[in-house]
């Protein structure tokens with residue numbers, strides 16, 4: 678089958694089989710390795726991408742579902758001002774990040790702030806629930822998100838809330 682979709686803002690086309698998972702398509706057809714191959718059963722979040730606006734494990738998305746979709750991987754998101762805000766915020770509060778979870782955490786932060794510009798503690802915790810990291814506690818995540826909000830407001834408006 679041939680599938681067309683939007684990948685990191687560009688129209689792309691891939692020839693594949695219906696059951697092949699997006700994680701494999703990204704790595705093998707597009708050379709995008711930012712979505713890590715971890716548990717491959719939707720548990721760890723290492724393979725997270727933004728799929729039609731929601732953070733989703735790429736290992737759970739079969740090729741037949743990606744037709745007409747919009748997918749953003751960490752490679753595409755890294756080029757944005759929004760990503761820079763998030764990286765600065767993570768760094769400022771020393772949020773734990775490793776090569777395994779970092780892409781998922783960054784994309785979770787973005788999807789969360791898209792949906793809730795001023796999220797509550799519960800919304801923040803829920804927003805990161807798809808990434809299985811035991812190295813970071815909830816207080817640090819909340820601190821990181823609030824720091825990112827301040828950084829973003831200074832970038833956009835020259836002031837904090």
Ligand code: FES
Nearest residue numbers: 715716717722736
């Ligand atoms: S590799 Fe996809 S959730 Fe773990």
Ligand code: FES
Nearest residue numbers: 773775778810812
């Ligand atoms: S810091 Fe990467 S899994 Fe916890």
